[in-house]
Amino acid sequence: MSRPRVVIVGAGFAGYRAARTLARITRGRALITLLNPTDYFLYLPLLPQVSAGILDARRVTVSLPGTLRGVRLVLGEADRVDLDRRTVHYRGPEDGAGALGYDRLVLAVGSVNKLLPIPGVAEHAHGFRGLPEALYLRDHVTRQVELAATEDDPEVRAARCTFVVVGAGYTGTEVAAQMRMLTDHLARRDLPGVARPRWILLDTAPRVLPELDERLSRTADRVLRARGVDVRTGTSVKEATHDGVLLTDGEFVPSRTLVWCVGVRPDPLIEAVGQPLERGRLIVDPYLQVPGRTEVFACGDAAAVPDLERPGEFTPMTAQHAWRQGRVAGENVAASLGLGRRRRAYRHRDLGFAVDLGGVQAAANPFGVPLSGPPAGAVTRGYHLAALPGNRLRVAADWLLDSVLPRQTVQLGLVRSWSVPLDTASPELARVPGGPGRPGGGAHGDDGEPSAGRPADPRAADRPASAPPTGRPAPGPVRRTDSAAPADPPEAAEGDS
Numbered sequence: 001m002s003r004p005r006v007v008i009v010g011a012g013f014a015g016y017r018a019a020r021t022l023a024r025i026t027r028g029r030a031l032i033t034l035l036n037p038t039d040y041f042l043y044l045p046l047l048p049q050v051s052a053g054i055l056d057a058r059r060v061t062v063s064l065p066g067t068l069r070g071v072r073l074v075l076g077e078a079d080r081v082d083l084d085r086r087t088v089h090y091r092g093p094e095d096g097a098g099a100l101g102y103d104r105l106v107l108a109v110g111s112v113n114k115l116l117p118i119p120g121v122a123e124h125a126h127g128f129r130g131l132p133e134a135l136y137l138r139d140h141v142t143r144q145v146e147l148a149a150t151e152d153d154p155e156v157r158a159a160r161c162t163f164v165v166v167g168a169g170y171t172g173t174e175v176a177a178q179m180r181m182l183t184d185h186l187a188r189r190d191l192p193g194v195a196r197p198r199w200i201l202l203d204t205a206p207r208v209l210p211e212l213d214e215r216l217s218r219t220a221d222r223v224l225r226a227r228g229v230d231v232r233t234g235t236s237v238k239e240a241t242h243d244g245v246l247l248t249d250g251e252f253v254p255s256r257t258l259v260w261c262v263g264v265r266p267d268p269l270i271e272a273v274g275q276p277l278e279r280g281r282l283i284v285d286p287y288l289q290v291p292g293r294t295e296v297f298a299c300g301d302a303a304a305v306p307d308l309e310r311p312g313e314f315t316p317m318t319a320q321h322a323w324r325q326g327r328v329a330g331e332n333v334a335a336s337l338g339l340g341r342r343r344r345a346y347r348h349r350d351l352g353f354a355v356d357l358g359g360v361q362a363a364a365n366p367f368g369v370p371l372s373g374p375p376a377g378a379v380t381r382g383y384h385l386a387a388l389p390g391n392r393l394r395v396a397a398d399w400l401l402d403s404v405l406p407r408q409t410v411q412l413g414l415v416r417s418w419s420v421p422l423d424t425a426s427p428e429l430a431r432v433p434g435g436p437g438r439p440g441g442g443a444h445g446d447d448g449e450p451s452a453g454r455p456a457d458p459r460a461a462d463r464p465a466s467a468p469p470t471g472r473p474a475p476g477p478v479r480r481t482d483s484a485a486p487a488d489p490p491e492a493a494e495g496d497s
Contacts, residue, residue: 003029003030003031004030004031004103004104004337005030005031005033005100005101005102005103005104006022006030006031006032006033006102006103006104006105006106006333006337007033007035007088007100007101007102007104007105007106008022008032008033008034008035008105008106008108009035009036009078009081009088009105009106009107009108009109009269010035010036010107010108010109010110010267010300010302011034011036011038011040011041011064011108012041012042012044012108012109012110012300012301012322013044013300013319013322013323013326014108014110014299014300014301014302014303014322014323014325014326014329015034015036015106015108015109015110015299015300015326016041016062016064016068016326016389017322017323017324017325017326017327017330018106018108018299018326018327018329018330018333019032019034019068019071019330020067020068020071020330020389021326021327021329021330021331021334022071022330022333022334023068023069023070023071025330025331025334025339025340026070026334026337026339026340027070028070029339030334030337030339031072032070032071032072033071033072033073033074033100033102034064034068034071034072034073034074035074035076035078035088035090035100036064036073036074036075036076037075037076037077037093037426037428037429038075038428038429039063039064039065039073039075040061040062040063040064041061041062041064041067041389042060042061042130042131042428043060043061043062043384043387043388043389044060044129044319045319045356045384045387046059046060046384046395047060047128047131047134048128048134048171048174048175048177048178048179048356049178049356050131050134050135050138051128051134051135051137051138051141051175051178051179051182052138052178052179052181052182052358052407053138053182053407053408053409054178054398054399054402054407055395055398055399056394056398057131057134057135058391058394059391059394059395059398060131060391060395061131061391062388062389062390062391063390066390067389067390074090074098074100075092075093076090076091076092076093076098077090077091077425077426077429078090078109078269079091079269080272081105081107081269081272081273083273083274083275083293083296085101086101086102086103086105086295087099087100087101087102088100088102088105102295103295103337104295104296104297104333104336104337105295105296105297106297106298106299106329106330106333107269107270107273107282107296107297107298107299107302107303108298108299108300108302108322108326108329109266109267109269109270109300109302110266110267110300110301110302110322111129111264111265111266111267111301111302111317112129112264112265112266112267112268112424112425112426112427113127113129113260113264113265113422113423113424113427114262114263114264114265115265115422115423116262118237118238118239118240119238119239119240120239120240120241121237121240121258121260121422122421122422122423123240124240124241124242124258125166125240125258125259125260125422126140126258126259126260126417126420126422127259127260127261127420127422127427128171128175128259128260128261129264129427129428130420130427130428130429131428132415132419132420132427132428132429132430133415133420133427135412135414135415136415136416136417136419136420136430137175137179137259138182138411139411139412139413139414139415140257140411140417141163141179141182141183141186141257142182142186142409142410142411143411144160144161144163144256144257145160145161145183145186145187145190145191145197146186146190146411147160148160148161148190148191148194149190149191155254157194158195158198158254159243159244159254159255159256160256161183161187161191161194161195161197161198162197162198162200162244162253162254162255162256162257163179163183163197163198163199163200163255163257163259164200164202164237164245164253164255164257164258164259165199165200165201165202165259165261166202166203166236166237166258166259166260166261166262167202167203167260167261167262167263168201168202168203168205168207168208168209168210168231168233169203169209169210169211169261169263170209170211170355171261172201172203172259172261172262173201173208173209173220173224173355173357174355174356174357174358175259175261176199176201176224176229177220177223177224177227177229177356177357177358177361178356178357178358179199180197180199180224180227180228180229180358181227181358181359182407182409183196183197183199184196184197184228185407185409186409189409196228198230199228199229199230200229200230200232200253201224201229201230201231201232202232202235202236202237202247203232203233203234203235203236204233204234204235204236205233205234206233206234207221207233208220208221208224208231208233209355209363211353212353212355212363212365213353213365213370215365215370216353216355216363216364216365216370216372217363219363219372219376220355220357220363223357223361223363224357227358232247235247235248235249236248237258240258245258260422264301264317265280266279266280266281266282266301266302266317267301267302267425268425269302269425270282270298270302275290275292275293276291277304278304278314279304281301281302281303281304281314281317282298282302282303282304283303283304284297284298284299284303284304284305284306285306286305286306286308286345286346287328287332287343287344287345287346288303288305288325288328288329288332288346289332294336295336297329297332297333298329299322299325299326299328299329300317300321300322300325300326301317301322303325305321305325305346307348308345308346308347309347309348315346315348320348320351321348323387324346324348325346328344328345328346331343331344332344350368351366351367352364352365352366352367352368352369353365354366354376354379354380354383355380356377356380356381356384357377359377360373360374360377361373361374361376361377362376362377362379362380363376364376364379364380366379366383381399415430418431419431419432
């Protein structure tokens with residue numbers, strides 16, 4: 001008798017947990033295939049520390065083949081799902097096409113950068129959703145300070161040392177807090193006697209971390225301002241250019257750096273599935289099954305899961321929910337195959353929130369208890385170590401070394417600007433040189449990178465103008481869903497899912 005085939009698309013918080021849970025329950029009685037563009041699970045909450053040079057990039061990645069025993073990994077990006085034929089079509093890392101048949105399907109493709117119709121943002125801003133973007137930001141910020149050190153024009157030097165972050169949710173707040181400390185270190189080394197680098201954090205909301213309790217928001221705001229971050233609430237970007245950013249209050253800020261942290265939107269693959277959506281997310285029942293398609297499950301940012309604690313609402317797009325939903329999805333898939341206990345509905349209990357503000361500073365309310373300063377920092381880092389599915393000793397060792405040794409501040413130049421476009425359905429993958437349509441020739445930016453007018457995807461030059469930037473379906477119209485820019489705040493220090 002043949003074993004049932006289960007295909008899981010995506011290895012983020014939800015997909016990784018679903019695969020691990022399913023493998024543990026079925027114990028080889030099902031063929032489990034995990035389709036993912038990379039061979040690792042990325043622990044997103046610690047990504048700002050990679051950009052800040054605290055953690056090595058490998059510390060926040062967990063090997064899929066090494067930790068998911070009994071799960072077959074297929075490298076590739078899903079570009080079409082045929083529900084009638086129960087087939088997932090994908091494109092491999094070397095552009096080869098393939099297809100996977102299934103008896104059960106789990107869609108856990110996650111999310112991508114949320115775009116807003118603001119002139120120049122897609123061309124001049126960079127997101128913070130994947131490892132390539134984090135590595136690019138570290139190199140870019142280091143390069144700007146080093147170039148400023150040899151710049152004679154004080155206006156150009158000031159522009160290079162001005163960094164703008166849009167979105168004061170979890171990601172933007174942590175990026176601004178961590179990177180402020182990095183640039184201060186760089187300035188002491190390269191710019192003695194010159195004014196400190198300038199960091200500006202923008203959000204249309206009336207306060208930073210608008211999703212949190214006001215006490216935690218005040219703590220984060222106080223730490224940011226004490227560290228020298230220019231926090232501007234009720235303000236956003238009106239237009240982005242190569243030379244700077246025009247703000248909605250009319251001020252033009254000369255800058256070479258625009259970090260886009262305004263939230264996320266579901267992966268555009270979900271739109272092409274052809275099932276009912278809620279703000280781009282696939283509607284599922286409390287058991288994480290797609291209505292009318294009992295063999296299809298969805299979880300994480302890709303799924304609109306009913307919030308049984310708040311009738312009529314859906315669970316937010318957070319890592320905490322994705323991690324828990326992945327476990328329930330794995331259990332329910334096994335139950336549907338007769339290989340586990342009976343299925344159960346997804347319910348959640350709020351564990352609290354935590355935001356790492358760098359050094360010993362953090363804001364947290366574990367189980368509703370508000371904390372700040374070193375106690376919150378200890379709780380936050382302890383939580384991360386407990387939540388990490390691997391590399392705990394290595395992460396702890398990096399934290400210890402960072403506390404006693406000077407931070408390593410070099411630019412490796414491995415990720416270029418055109419390799420990490422903001423408008424992409426694959427933030428986990430950097431565009432690589434040598435492929436069809438690779439950018440080349442023409443004008444370059446001040447840092448030697450191709451100018452913003454070039455194709456964001458090196459393969460785009462060989463496609464019709466209407467083709468999407470990757471092998472996935474083109475996303476639909478972008479709609480802003482709330483007044484506060486960030487829409488992806490994670491709970492309990494788990495970061496964006």
